[in-house]
Amino acid sequence: MSDLGSTIGGVESINPFWLASAPPSDKKYNVERAFKAGWGGAVWKTLGEDPPVVNVTSRYGVHRSHDRRIIGINNIELISDRPLDVNLREIEEVRRAWPDRVIIGSIMAPMDENAWKELAVKVANSGVQGIELNLGCPHGMCERGMGSAVGQVPEFVEQTTRWVREVVDIPVFTKLTPNVTDIMIPATAAKAGGAHAVSLINTVNSVISVDLDNMTPMPTVDGRGTHGGYCGEAVKPIALHMTAEIARQSETQGLEISAIGGITTWSDAAEFIALGASGVQVCTAAMLYGFRIVEDMNEGLAAFMRDKGYRSIADFRGKATAQTVDWNALNINHDLKARIDDEACIECGRCFIACEDTSHQAIRIDAKESGGRKFTVIDKECVGCNLCMHVCPVKDCITMEAVDTDRPYVTWPEHPKNPQRKAAE
Amino acid sequence: MKHFKLSTGDSGLSSCEITANFADIHPPISAAQAEIEASRCIYCYDAPCVNACPTRIDIPKFIHQIRSGNIEGASQTILSSNIIGGTCARACPTEVLCEEVCVVHHTEGAPIKIGELQRHAVDLLLAKDGAHPFQRAPLSGCNLAVIGAGPAGLSFAHRSAMLGHDVVVFEARAKPGGLNEYGLAAYKMTDDFAQREVEFLLGIGGISIEHGKVLGDNLSFDDLSHNYDAVFIGAGLASAHSLGIEGEGLAGVGDALDFIESIRMAPEKSNVPVGDDVVVIGGGNTAIDAAVQAKCLGARNVTLVYRRGPDAMSATGWEQDLAASNGVVMRHWASPQTFLGEGAVERAVFDGTCLNDGKLTQTGEVFELPADMVLKAIGQTLNSGALGELRLDGGKIAVDEQYQTSIPGVYAGGDCIKSGEDLTVQAVEDGKQAAIAVDLMLRQKMSGVAE
Secondary structure (H helix, E strand, C coil), X not given: CCECCEEECCEEECCCEEECCCHHHCCHHHHHHHXXXXXXXXXXXXXXXXXXXXXXXXXXXXXXXXXXXXXXXXXXXXXXXXXXXXXXXXXXXXXXXXXXXXXXXXXXXXXXXXXXXXXXXXXXXXXXXXXXXXXXXXXXXXXXXXXXXXXXXXXXXHHHHHHHHHHCCCCEEEECCCCCCCCHXXXXXXXXXXXXXXXXXXXXXXXXXXXXXXXXXXXXXCCECCCEEEXXXXXXXXXXXXXXXXXXXXXXXXXXXXXXXXXXXXXXXXXXXXXXXXXXXXXHHHHHHCCCHHHHHXXXXXXXXXXXXXXXXXXXXXXXXXXXXXXXXXXXXXXXXXXXXCCCCCCCCHHHHHHHHHCCCCEEEXXXXXXCEEEEXXXXXXXXXXXXXXXXXXXXXXXXEECCCCCCCCCHHHCCCCCCCCCCC | CCCCCCCECCECCCHHHHHHHCCCCCCCCCHHHHHHHHHXXXXXXXXXXXXXCXXXXXXXXXXXXXXXXXXXXXXXXXXXXXXXXXXXXXXXXXXXXXXXXXXXXXXXXXCCCHHHHHHHHHHHHHHCCCCCCCCCCCCCCCEEXXXXXXXXXXXXXXXXXXXXXXXXXXXXXXXXXXXHHHCCCHHHCCXXXXXXXXXXXXXXXXXXXXXXXXXXXXXXXXXXXXXXXXXXXXXXXXXXXXXXXXXXXXXXXXXXXXXXHHHHXXXXXXXXXXXXXXXXXXXXXXXXXXXXXXXXXXXXXXXXXXXXXXXXXXXXXXHHHHHHCCCEEEECCEEEEEEECCCECCEEEEEEEEEECCEEEEEEEEEEXXXXXXXXXXXXXXXXXXXXXXXXXXXXXXXXXXXXXXXXXXXXXXXXXXXXCCCHHHHHXXXXXXXXXXXXXXXXXXXXXXX
């Protein structure tokens, strides 16, 4: 029997799936519905000092794939717009009613020691199992010197983390913004400030689309729009990269990761865990489909673990980290050639045109005697880039065959064509 | 498969039920459906669907344009290859053309609904008031004559006008459109679409249509070839074949095309007379259109009799299924011998047929069907009497690769030429290619004169 239980920064959870600090975790009603559906925890929507912020309408814009599914949401909503005491009272009530679930209190304050400390203490006293510092919102709050305005300054990241550590005795999660050139800088600062874990990524700064009839960015607020925070499936690759860096670099060893960014299915979660995350947070998928999506996250992850023989999350956490390396550590001698399965080929020509127009002119079309078209890879031109395999609409029709069997592993630093080669002759 | 309301027992159909039966058989898809359907297309390179379309519409491109929200662009892509694309979207047997070869068959078990997407795009453009999407080249000063305002003639006229020539179309009948107007089942061409399409096509300018002009009657082929720089014959096949059997002259025995036309022309379909026991003879899409429409009008028994097996029928599988699933009894391997009745037909007598050494022969297994209406759908022939010295081949007009007949400057296309396939879309292609050939010929001639 696989155990989905996870521990992150010392906080134990019945499963690795938490709601991220966002509209779905805005109040007791939503969080209780989420817990009923099976979520292991919720990071309460970010709390600030009173008086509460005031929000605008509308708040969301979306990015769709061609089949009309939403693959990204951009939002311009601010932190919780309800009074602090109302939120704290509801947190206490939910904590009492759901003792086996996790509630993390997310907080945000201006760069003022007392503000951070007072807010952290108030929230900690409500019974939350951890505090998350929101240093990431890229819209609205940053214009008031909060959110990403703090998260983009490494010294502030370290300082706020330290301030909160000094006044609470529960785990502290520092939530990082991806709107930086190198995630290692704020991650290292969070570690230096004493964070038990980092949560990442917050939303990516974005303008989601332009209404070409009205010439306004979306979402539109009375004829005008602004940049907002982008999330959902489309940001997952950015989040995976940042997770991998923090997990594998020596500067951040020991810093636990609560991964966020486009997690929609159990396999998304498994990928983040394989790269080193201890747990995951989800928002967009719940906003699009409701809290019920956690059912298959739990069941699918358990089935995957059973299949692979993993008895716990810890069994496969970080299993892909060691294989995630710098480009300079890759084997330049590795050589692949595309292979097209004639039987499976439906003769759409997508592989041909992709290779012909944008790659290496390595696919040839011949007329078949039966009247169709036969697509053949020209080995001497094929660089093994995989593009044809990816554009092929038929699963497993194009595969990549390794043809480097007798050649040694050679990296760029050792490669004969590298002018700065440092390997022994 | 569409299921019409059929008459049961003694009760016929009410006029409401008949009207409902003649509603669009393929109602237009919504914008949302079009977007989703378009997103299924995998955008093949050198796509099989394009090669399967006689007019070679760039199908992956127009579907991509629908997906990108450029619906007008999609219509232009379609219409630049096939100016009658609206009718073709409705009447083409796509299941044996573009959709048959769609490779999405292999991945998803069903092709992209190319016909429905094409209709979606073209209908949107036609519904829009505004300029015709194509412009005419600088005027050449050449005048061209077209015989027949059917798909071939109209396609020729439009392309010629686009290329800068002025065109006069001579049409025997009161309305333009040819078989698009008179010869297709009413439920395939609702809302007077054939006329709306002709009106749109004429929007390019430079084309006039003279109605009531009958070749050999008030229109002389020789006059045309003398008075115009080139002549295009798109006259179709105007004469119905005759069975040459006893009783063919009885009241109630008629041509399926006339029956189809009477339905198309009737503002109120329930006023079209139909028999109780209808026998349709033939194996093509016209036979199906007649048989199914007889059912739609409330005929109790409709039997379609064909002298060979189902595989030999030129009606597509989809058409045969439409008939079979709407109560049309299909009887293969029998040919009509005689029609019996006092003044009007009452019974049709058939003899069984079989193949003997590849030759169709009678079996002597005679049977009778009660029949108060017999519809012959056994094909048409060329009315060649008025075509003068024009060389024929197999009863149709002989043309070379440039669609030129045996008389220089006289071109032909559509059902009246030998390669004619009884397909609107092929007629459109013939007209388009003939116009391109005529243009080339005229321009060579003009530059020759200038030198």
